[in-house]
Amino acid sequence: MLSKGVAAALALLPLISWAGEYNLTVDRVTIDTGEFRKQGIGYNGASPGPILRFREGEDVTIHVTNNLDEPTSVHWHGLVLPFQMDGVPGLSYPGIAPGETFTYRFPIKQAGTYWFHSHSGFQEPDGAYGAIVIEPQGREPFRYDREYVVQLTDKHPHSGDRVMRNLKTSADYYNRQQQTVGDFWRDSRERGLAATLKDRLMWGDMRMMASDTEDVQGFTGLINGKGPEQNWTGLFQPGERVRLRLINSSAMTYFDVRLPGLKMTVVQADGNNVQPVTVDELRIGVAETYDVIVQPKEDRAYTVFAESMGRSGFARGTLAPREGMQGEIPELRPAPLLTMADMGMAHAGMDHGDMASMDHGSMNQGDMADMDHGSMNHGDMAGMDHSNMNHGEVAVLPADPFYAQGSGLIPQAYNDGRFLSYADLRAQKPLYEDREPTREIELRLTGNMERYIWSINGIKESDAEPIRLQYGERVRFKFVNETMMTHPMHLHGMWSILDVGADQWNPVKHVVSVAPGTTVYMETEVDAPGKWAFHCHLAYHAAAGMFRTVIVEGGPEGGDS
């Protein structure tokens, strides 16, 4: 017990250290999306779990009690901490056995929006996730009147184990957008029989389909655990600045997020401040976070609309001046179709007939980040991109250097306005001094769609050697995506400095999304000893083998604990 005098004196100390204690239980819960109910896993009796609110500089103690009849784990996604506290069974620790309590203790050395989730089996897709909000020590480089966590997920009626079994049996089990015989005859009428036949044979040779954008469809999009009909609602007073902490906790789904009638000013990406950029729409990859500020000025409801990248589903919520109000729910836009560009074909200009025998690995998309955007010629694109013509869109597409030229996935804002690109992101304040990397490591993102094997450099995790890094080096990772899926690559424990060609202003992230047919670079200051996970954050891709163990050798003895 502190006397009033002592408490007042303590309050005056500028560097008072906080020590918060938190409790989480891991429980069997019922999840109700409004469209279906299922048994799942949650924290403190609910899915999603609670929002954990920490302060920068705080020493946290978190007791996690496992009430399941199977082992569990909690990973603090995006937090910089000693590897023993990172929550990956087999790397950080053995995990948490049924009935046991594990106590995490680590200092909070950062601020921003993050999340936590189980790193065991498919507990995360089954509901074991929650949000983390860390208040900064100093003033933030932006201002707002109120804030909401907007945590997205793709809730599937099947359990994660069942989804994986079905994918292993038939990789297109959940692909409902397969092209039909009807599509074939329609394309034949529009483009001629020979061209259509050739196109179909080409895709057949690749063991892929142009509609393979989302390999797990049939989900219901949730915002903070609420389905579209349950309509999560955040209140505002007209004129207020509202900070939305967007978190994509999906197992598999990228979302295109917009609030029709409002512009979003992006102020944080993956918890790190970025120089503010105002957009109409943004794509949030799996496991990414974006903090945006919106300023609704009218006394009406605004819909928060998150369409899946493959347009097979959506999440919906509302910002409104009063409870019970609803905005208009937009129609889903047509599903994108992948193009040859998404298979790394765009730059080759070769005879398509030869494609099946081509070595995709040898194709280099060039150094995109250093590309002069102004000199990019899009005049050729419409002619190249046959699939897009199905939607009657022959218009010149905006070039986002983080998609293959002519890609069917290049996003366009709903109102033809500005769509956020990675190329728009600039660190608000550089976290590290810029320096030359000490070496480059190439990671080819590879897979066999038919057998649902996903791998790195053609080797799945169970057959792979760990990646060994030396403490103190700065490694440049080169991702070459040789698949036609988009992979959100997540390195634990150390920051991913995404190369957007801005040197010391390159944004600092924890997930780097790599679109099909592209090469993307990121650099990492190797400043955290220990064993870390490095994987595609699509739950079923990681489980299928697109995963690497990273061992950081040297540095402070036995890790940073």
Next chain:
Amino acid sequence: MQRTLNGLAAAMLLGAASPAGAAISEGGQPGDPQQVSRTIDIVMYDNYFEPEQLTFAAGETVRLKVRNEGALVHEFNIGTAAMHEAHQGQMQMMVDHGVIQGDHLNHERMKMDMGGGHTMEHSHANSLLLEPGQEAELVWTFASADSLEFACNVPGHYQAGMVGGIHVE
């Protein structure tokens, strides 16, 4: 690239050449240094002002000493919300053309002829565009008009909250 120069956007630059006429009548006007009643220090950080609220007597002439203590380029601009919004289009152009490059200004590109003798030089009577570490001042006479704001219209900064209120009594 969608974010390129087009005719309409180029026309907006006209504002830069003729020092924002509307701005002066609505927000007040450049003041006579002899009439200055006081000097007010305003510091620009990333991305906010200190202080964030200013109060003047109607007709008062003040010297506004503005210093950029941030690591990025910032603007100090007096106007109504609508004027700021209009000016943000011009500022976006300056970014698109590499005039404003995050932490510095490209003075060469600023002088680039955009056609019709117009350049992207940022010479408005009601504003200052400062690189990190720079300091400058404005002498301004505030009219009785209310709903005035001082703002930074570097793209995204206003929306992120780099705007303060001006109350004219």
